Structure formats: structure tokens, C-alpha cells
Amino acid sequence: MKKTLSISTALGVCLIAMSANAAPANDKAADAAAASKVTTVCQNCHGPNGDSTSATFPRLNAQQSDYIAAQLKTFRNHSRDDPHAMAYMWGMASQLDDASIIGIANYLARQKPTEAQTGGSLAAAGKKVYMNGVEADNVPPCAACHGDHGEGNGEMPRLAGQHADYLKKQLEDFRSLVRTNDIMHANTKNMTDRDIESVVSYLAND
Amino acid sequence: MFLLPRIRRTLTIWPAILCGLVLTLGLPSKAYAVPSFARQTGLACEACHTVFPQLTPFGRVFKASGYTMSNTSKVQDVDRMKHYLMSLSDVPPISVMGVASTSSANKASDANSSKTSTDFPQQLSIFYAGAIADNVGAFIQLTYDGQAGNFGIDNTDIRFADVATIYGHSVIYGVSLNNNPTVQDLWNSTPAWGQPFLGSPTMAGPAAAARIEGAMAQSVAGLSAYTYVDQSIYGEVGVYRSALQGASVSNIGPSGVPPTDVITGVAPYWRFAYEYDWGQQSLELGTFGLQASLHNPTTVAGDSFAQSLQAGPTDRFTDIGLDTQYQYIDDDNQVTLTGRAIRENQRLDASFAQTLSDNPSNRIDSANAVLSYFWRRKIGATVGLFNVSGSTDVTYFGSPNGKPDSTWGNVEVDYLPWLNVKLGLQYTAYTKFNGASNNYDGNGRNASDNNMIFGYIWFAY
Numbered sequence: 017m018k019k020t021l022s023i024s025t026a027l028g029v030c031l032i033a034m035s036a037n038a039a040p041a042n043d044k045a046a047d048a049a050a051a052s053k054v055t056t057v058c059q060n061c062h063g064p065n066g067d068s069t070s071a072t073f074p075r076l077n078a079q080q081s082d083y084i085a086a087q088l089k090t091f092r093n094h095s096r097d098d099p100h101a102m103a104y105m106w107g108m109a110s111q112l113d114d115a116s117i118i119g120i121a122n123y124l125a126r127q128k129p130t131e132a133q134t135g136g137s138l139a140a141a142g143k144k145v146y147m148n149g150v151e152a153d154n155v156p157p158c159a160a161c162h163g164d165h166g167e168g169n170g171e172m173p174r175l176a177g178q179h180a181d182y183l184k185k186q187l188e189d190f191r192s193l194v195r196t197n198d199i200m201h202a203n204t205k206n207m208t209d210r211d212i213e214s215v216v217s218y219l220a221n222d
Numbered sequence: 223m224f225l226l227p228r229i230r231r232t233l234t235i236w237p238a239i240l241c242g243l244v245l246t247l248g249l250p251s252k253a254y255a256v257p258s259f260a261r262q263t264g265l266a267c268e269a270c271h272t273v274f275p276q277l278t279p280f281g282r283v284f285k286a287s288g289y290t291m292s293n294t295s296k297v298q299d300v301d302r303m304k305h306y307l308m309s310l311s312d313v314p315p316i317s318v319m320g321v322a323s324t325s326s327a328n329k330a331s332d333a334n335s336s337k338t339s340t341d342f343p344q345q346l347s348i349f350y351a352g353a354i355a356d357n358v359g360a361f362i363q364l365t366y367d368g369q370a371g372n373f374g375i376d377n378t379d380i381r382f383a384d385v386a387t388i389y390g391h392s393v394i395y396g397v398s399l400n401n402n403p404t405v406q407d408l409w410n411s412t413p414a415w416g417q418p419f420l421g422s423p424t425m426a427g428p429a430a431a432a433r434i435e436g437a438m439a440q441s442v443a444g445l446s447a448y449t450y451v452d453q454s455i456y457g458e459v460g461v462y463r464s465a466l467q468g469a470s471v472s473n474i475g476p477s478g479v480p481p482t483d484v485i486t487g488v489a490p491y492w493r494f495a496y497e498y499d500w501g502q503q504s505l506e507l508g509t510f511g512l513q514a515s516l517h518n519p520t521t522v523a524g525d526s527f528a529q530s531l532q533a534g535p536t537d538r539f540t541d542i543g544l545d546t547q548y549q550y551i552d553d554d555n556q557v558t559l560t561g562r563a564i565r566e567n568q569r570l571d572a573s574f575a576q577t578l579s580d581n582p583s584n585r586i587d588s589a590n591a592v593l594s595y596f597w598r599r600k601i602g603a604t605v606g607l608f609n610v611s612g613s614t615d616v617t618y619f620g621s622p623n624g625k626p627d628s629t630w631g632n633v634e635v636d637y638l639p640w641l642n643v644k645l646g647l648q649y650t651a652y653t654k655f656n657g658a659s660n661n662y663d664g665n666g667r668n669a670s671d672n673n674m675i676f677g678y679i680w681f682a683y
Contacts, residue, residue, distance in 0.1 A: 055392065056385050057291070060283045060453070064392070069499045070279075072552065099553075107264015107293045181502075181552070222501065 050119030058120065061104070065127040071179035071222065072100070078129030083173040084121035088112060098195040130177035132166060133221045142218030145211050153206040158215065166219050180220035187212045256351035256361065257642055257682055258317040259284070264293040267641040272549070272556035273596050274644070274682070275410075275419055279453060279497070279504055279549075282408040286394045286450040288383030289352055289359030306356040315352025321345040323678035325422035329671035339424035343368045344678065347376060357384050369423045374467060375440055377405045377414065394450040402439040403462060403491055403512050406446065411545035411560040412493075412510055414439070417592040417606050418632060420646065422676040429656050430610050430619065430626030432566040432588045434512045434541040441466050441483070446491060456495040461488035462514070482516075486536050489514035495545075506547040513540045517572070535571035542566075556596040563589040570618065579618035586612040586626060599641060604634045621657030622664040629654040630669075642683060648676045 054066070058076070062068045066076030076084065090096035091109035112120075146166070149157040163169055166176030175183065189195035191204040191212075204212075260267060263284070267274060270281030277285065284291055292311060299308040321344040330337040343366070350362040363376035383396030404412040413435040421427070431437070446460020464485040495508030515536040545562035566586040573579040588610045596602030609629045616624035634648040655669035656662050662669060 055387050059392065061280055064390075064452075070502055070551075072502070103266035103268055110264050110293045111295070 046115065046119045047123065050116070050123040053116065053120055054123050057108070058124075066124045067127075067130055068179070071181035071185075073104075074182045075130055075178055076124045077127035078177075079124055079174050080168040080170060080172065081118075081121040081125035082171045083168060084124055085117050086171050088117045088120070092117075096195070098189055101195075129167075129174070130221050132176040132219050136217045138214040138217035140218075142214035142216065145215045146218055150207070150211055153208070153211075155206050155211060156203055158203075175219045177221045178219065180216050180222045183216045183220055184212055187216070256317045256319075256349050258313075258315040258349060258351045259289065261313050262292050262294055262311060262315055262352045268599060272551055272558055273594075273599050273602060273636070273638065274642070275415065276558050276594070277408065277410065277415075278551055279499055282497075283394070283450070283453055285408055286383065286396065286448070286456075287385065288357060288381040288396055289361060290357060290383065292353050309353070309356045311353060315350060317349040317351055317682060319345075319347040319349065319680070319682040321420065321678055321680045323420075323422065323676060325424050325674055325676045327422075327425045327671070328673045329667070331426055331672075339422070341368045341423060344423055354380075358382050367423075375401070377402050377439070379406050381406075391452050393452075396448055398444070398446050398448065398458075398460070400444050400446075401442060401465065402436075403434050403442070403444060404493070404510065405439075406444075406448075406458070407493060407510070408450070408456065409495065409497075409506055409508065409545065409547045409560070410558065411506070411508070411547040411562050412543070413562075416560065416562070416590070417594070417604065418634065418648065420676075420678055420680065421648070421650070422674050425672060425674055428610055428628035428630070430586055430588075430612060430628065432541045432543075432564040432586055433514060433539045434510075434543065434564065434566075435588060437483070438462065438514070442485065442489070444491060446493075448493075453499070454497050456493070456497070456508070458491075458493040460491045462491060462512070463488050484517045486515040486517050502550055502552045504547075504549045504551075506545075508545050509543060510545065511540070511542040513538065515539075535575050537572045538569040540567045540569075554598055556599060556602070557594070559591070559593045561589075561591040563587070573618060577617070580615045580624070581613060581618070584613040584615050584618060586610065596636070600638050602636045602638075604636070605631070606633075607631045619657070621662060623657050625657040627654050627657055628652065628669075642681060644680045646676075646678050646680065648674075648678075650674045650676070 055064075059065070061070075061073040062076050063073070066079070068075050087096065088105075088109050091101055091105035092112060094102075094106060096105075109117075145155070146158045147164075149155045158175070159166075161169065161172040162175050163172075166174065168174035186195060187204050187207065190197055190200040191207060193201055257267075259265075259270065263269070268278075270278055270284050272278060294311045294313050296312065297308070297310045298306060300306055322342045323344045324338070324340045326338045328337070345368060346366040348364045350360055353359045358381065360378075360380040362378045362380070364373065365376040366373040377400075379398055379400040381396050381398050383394060385392060385394045387393070398406040400406045402414050405414040407415060410416055413432075441464060442462040443465035444460050444462035446458050448456065448458035450456050462485065464483075466484070489512055491510075491512045493508065493510040495506055495510075497504055497506040515538040517534070517536055541564055543562055543564040546560070548557075548559040550557040564587070566588070568584040568586065570579045570582055570584060574582045590606060590608040592604060592606035594602060594604035608631065610627060612619070612626040614624040616622070619626040630650060630652040632648055632650040634646055636647075637645045639645070651673045652669040653659060654662075655672055658669070660668045
């Protein structure tokens with residue numbers, strides 16, 4: 017009995033091991049395809065491994081994979097229509113299938129993040145806005161969704177280490193509805209220019 | 223550059239004839255814009271251009287990658303190893319471009335000419351610009367020249383390119399087959415893509431220039447290999463041979479006159495550049511050059527043209543250039559500053575032997591600096607300063623004082639109601655022309671008589 021159980025157990029372990037080994041082969045191929053796409057296409061604007069030089073193109077290294085995937089789909093279906101989305105990303109995402117989107121998102125999410133630059137004259141004030149919001153103006157704390165360290169969560173993007181000019185532009189675009197997002201518009205519509213500058217100063221790296 | 227009947231800006235053994243023919247050539251009238259790239263990539267013009275035809279850093283990558291980046295659906299075929307045998311875009315990479323203009327100079331060039339001119343069109347071009355196959359792309363321009371009244375091949379650059387990651391570095395590598403030295407270059411500081419992008423086709427421009435500044439355009443075929451590492455380090459070497467249009471090198475031309483400026487063997491070409499990008503800015507420093515030994519068959523009296531090509535003295539031109547380009551690009555402000563300086567050493571064994579030059583060797587120095595600024599890619603201005611100077615050689619350069627020197631500047635204001643439509647107004651002023659400021663031709667014409675106002679509309683689709 018013990019031998020039978022041992023054999024069955026062994027067989028079961030083997031089967032589990034075999035099935036576990038079968039999946040990584042497909043993942044490896046998908047990873048390689050995604051890496052190739054990123055290194056030959058995406059990085060031309062978004063920089064090596066997503067660490068871009070120009071604030072025109074956001075840093076994508078260590079960005080939340082769910083956020084990247086969601087944005088690529090909004091570019092592909094044109095539901096995100098701010099000027100840069102239209103000028104650059106509608107075309108770039110037009111031929112991506114769902115599997116490619118997931119592969120690209122996962123690849124970029126695994127890259128080493130660019131850290132926020134600490135200090136700066138407005139950074140202390142920016143931290144207060146980020147952590148506590150601005151109660152008087154009904155501006156909620158950004159950390160509630162974007163994490164205590166700006167790392168993001170799920171479809172809420174990483175903000176820490178992003179280009180200052182890019183962050184500033186997105187907040188202004190959310191506020192003015194150039195970039196349409198009901199939640200972010202509600203969160204930013206009462207932010208002053210000073211609020212935006214200070215929270216960007218806290219989060220960004222340029 | 224347009225197709226022209228083998229007229230070249232650089233003075234050769236017939237300076238008097240050339241000066242007359244320069245009236246036809248005038249200032250550079252090249253113009254380029256290819257929306258087929260936008261249709262192929264799905265990217266708006268601003269991705270690759272500050273304002274056409276100036277390139278952004280991404281535009282340089284697109285060009286270096288062989289014009290093949292594509293986001294269209296395709297008709298494709300693969301072999302058993304999944305290698306692409308065919309990849310044809312559903313959207314043919316065809317574009318058209320047109321320029322209409324009007325010009326007015328201070329003084330007509332001669333008694334039989336008008337000082338004003340309207341050119342409708344100045345230029346009409348058709349482009350094949352885009353991918354041919356998976357790693358092969360082309361920029362092929364065919365142009366109708368309104369002044370010359372002819373239609374023919376214009377700038378052409380056909381490439382194979384690929385990209386590899388080597389020890390973590392992005393390495394674009396490729397081969398270019400082209401018909402104009404520097405047409406394949408990535409920056410707007412070298413001659414083929416340098417300022418001014420448009421000029422009046424009606425009045426005389428300065429006669430002297432370095433040979434690499436357009437004299438060989440569309441009369442050569444060049445093959446070069448290049449690499450662009452991390453969008454930063456660029457290196458290219460290649461060779462050019464004569465590929466004359468309208469006449470074979472091996473035969474006497476249709477008029478019975480042998481073709482001129484035939485390259486002996488091959489003319490080597492090189493280009494090295496380094497670009498540093500930071501934030502919204504970029505700075506490029508580079509060098510480029512060409513060496514061409516030219517046969518002019520009439521220099522060997524009594525021999526056949528074929529014999530002249532095989533032996534006999536040549537005029538050797540060695541061009542060495544330095545260039546730089548600075549850019550600041552964001553949504554509101556687009557700044558491009560370019561500069562270049564070319565030293566041309568002319569060893570005139572053929573011309574001197576035939577008493578077509580006073581000196582066995584001459585020198586030409588050509589330099590310019592151009593600053594352009596655009597606000598939101600809608601309204602902009604460009605200021606350029608240009609200078610050509612050289613040795614004293616009355617017979618070779620054809621000027622009364624023997625100098626080829628010219629100094630001029632231009633100012634241009636532009637308005638783009640749409641990204642593919644440009645309205646421009648340009649003023650060019652000369653302080654020195656073909657050797658002197660006053661009475662440069664010995665008949666009382668002054669440099670300022672060539673000052674020109676030039677207005678144009680330039681569209682592309």
C-alpha cells in the first residue's frame with residue numbers, strides 16, 4: 017500500500033512538475049516577443065527598458081502592468097483621445113493584439129524603476145498634498161489610490177519617478193478634460209497650479 | 223534637388239557658361255515632405271518632424287531604421303520558418319507634394335529678364351516613401367520642375383536596415399543606396415537636408431560651393447553601410463560612382479558633347495556623428511566628407527572619350543566638413559540650430575594642364591549657421607547666415623578679381639494652418655556675390671542687386 021501510494025504520489029508530483037514545466041515554455045516565447053517589441057519599437061521614444069529621456073514620452077519602467085495594458089487598449093480603440101495619444105499612440109497600438117499588450121505590459125512592469133528625486137523647495141508641500149490632499153478644496157489624497165510611495169496599484173499608475181513635465185501636463189489635462197477620465201477630473205478639478213507644481217515636485221524625477 | 227540638365231553649382235572648367243547656367247539653377251529649391259510615412263506608421267507629423275522637413279530624434283530613428291516602421295494591416299507571406307517572404311501594406315506608400323511661389327529681386331539679372339517671377343508650379347513631386355519589404359524601405363522622389371519644364375528622378379534613398387541588441391545596446395545597422403551625398407543623413411546640418419529648404423528658382427545664386435553641396439545630386443549612385451548605436455553614435459562609410467541621367471558615361475552624349483564631371487573609379491564618402499539627448503534637448507556634433515576625382519574628357523585633346531576616361535589627368539576634390547545641430551522640442555516651442563563648415567581642396571591637374579585654371583590647386587571654404595523657431599508648429603521664423611570664400615583664380619572662378627567669395631543671409635517667416643501646409647515668406651540679402659560687393663561681374667552689377675523676396679505655398683499629402 018505504501019509503495020502504491022508512493023508511486024501514485026510520485027506520478028502526481030511528476031505530472032504536476034510536467035505541467036508546470038510546459039507553461040514556462042510558452043511564457044518564455046511570449047516574453048521574448050514582448051522584449052523584442054519593446055527594445056525595437058517602444059524604446060525609440062520611451063527609452064531603454066522604458067526609462068525615457070524626453071518628458072514628451074512617459075517613463076514606463078516599473079509601471080503597473082494593468083495600467084499599461086488598459087492604456088494600450090484605450091489607444092487601440094481610440095477612447096483616449098488627448099493630443100499626444102492621438103498623434104503618437106493611436107498608430108502604435110493599432111495592430112497590437114491582446115496577447116501582445118499583456119506581454120509588453122508585463123515586460124515593462126518588471127523593469128527597474130526610476131526613483132523620485134527627493135528634496136526641492138516645493139517637495140515638502142507636495143508630500144502633504146499627496147498624502148493628505150487639500151481638504152479645503154476637496155482635493156483627495158493621491159496616496160489613497162496611487163500608494164504611499166507613489167508606486168501605483170493595479171490600474172492606478174505608478175507616479176513616483178515620472179518626468180515632472182509629463183506629470184504636470186497629465187494633471188492639467190485631467191483638470192481641463194483634455195484627457196477624459198471622470199475620476200481623475202473629479203480629483204483634479206479643484207487643484208490649483210501651485211498644488212500641481214508641488215505634488216509634481218514631490219513625485220518626479222527629471 | 224530638381225533634375226537639371228547636368229548643371230552643377232560648383233564651378234568647373236567652364237565658369238562663364240556655368241555662371242549663365244546658374245541663372246537657371248538659382249538658390250537651392252529642394253523641398254520634401256512625405257505624409258505616406260504618417261499613413262504607414264499611424265503617427266502624426268509631429269512624431270518625426272519639428273516642422274517638415276526638420277527631423278526630431280524619433281524621426282532620425284525612423285529614417286535610420288529604413289523607413290519600415292509600420293502600423294498598417296498587411297498582405298503577408300511566410301516560409302516554413304516563419305520568415306517573411308512578403309509584407310505589403312494595404313496602404314500604398316505614395317505621397318504628392320507641390321510648391322507654388324512668387325519672387326521679386328532688386329534688379330533683373332540681365333536686360334532680357336524680368337526681376338519678378340511667378341512659378342505655378344515651382345515644383346510638383348510624387349514620392350514612393352515607405353516600406354518595400356520587412357527590412358527594406360525607400361524614399362524615392364520624382365519631380366516636375368516648373369522652371370525647366372521637365373520631369374525626372376529627384377532625391378532617392380533605398381535602404382536595408384535592421385536593429386539588434388548587443389550587450390544591452392540598441393544597434394541599428396543598414397545599407398543605403400542613394401543618388402545624392404548626404405541625402406541619407408539623419409540631421410539637417412548636412413547639405414542635402416540643410417537650410418534653406420526652399421528658394422527662388424528664378425534668380426542667380428552664388429556660383430561657388432563645395433562639391434558635396436549638391437553638385438553631384440542625381441548624377442551619382444552611392445552605396446554606403448551605416449550604424450546608429452543607442453540613437454547616439456552614428457558611423458557611415460560608402461562610395462559613389464557617376465550615374466548620369468540622360469546620357470551614358472560610356473557614350474558620347476546625344477548632342478555630341480561628352481558628359482562632364484565623370485567620377486574616375488569611385489568617390490569615397492564618410493560620415494560620423496554623436497548626438498546627446500537630455501530632457502527636451504539634443505546636441506549633435508559630426509564630421510562628413512567626400513573625395514572625388516573627376517574626368518572632363520575634353521581635357522585630353524585628340525583622345526577618344528573612352529581613352530580619356532582610362533587615362534589622363536583629373537581634377538580631384540576633397541571635401542571635409544564639420545557640422546553641429548542643437549534642438550529643443552516640446553509642445554509649445556520647437557528650436558533647431560544648425561551649423562556646418564566645409565573645406566574643399568581642389569587639385570586641378572586636368573584644368574591646370576589645359577590652362578583652365580591659373581593655379582594647380584585651389585581651396586573653397588563654405589559655412590553656414592541657421593536658427594529656426596516655431597511656436598506650436600504653427601508660426602515660426604528662420605534666420606540663416608552663409609559664407610563662401612576661396613583662393614584667387616581669375617580663370618577658374620571666372621570673376622574679375624578671381625575670388626569665388628559670396629556672403630549672404632536670409633530671413634523667413636512661416637505659417638502652417640495645417641501640419642502639411644506651409645506658407646512662407648523669405649528675404650535673402652547679399653553683401654558679397656561671386657567675388658565682390660560692388661561691380662562683381664565687371665558690368666556694374668552689385669551683390670545687393672540679387673536681393674530677393676520669395677513667397678510660397680508648400681503642401682504635401
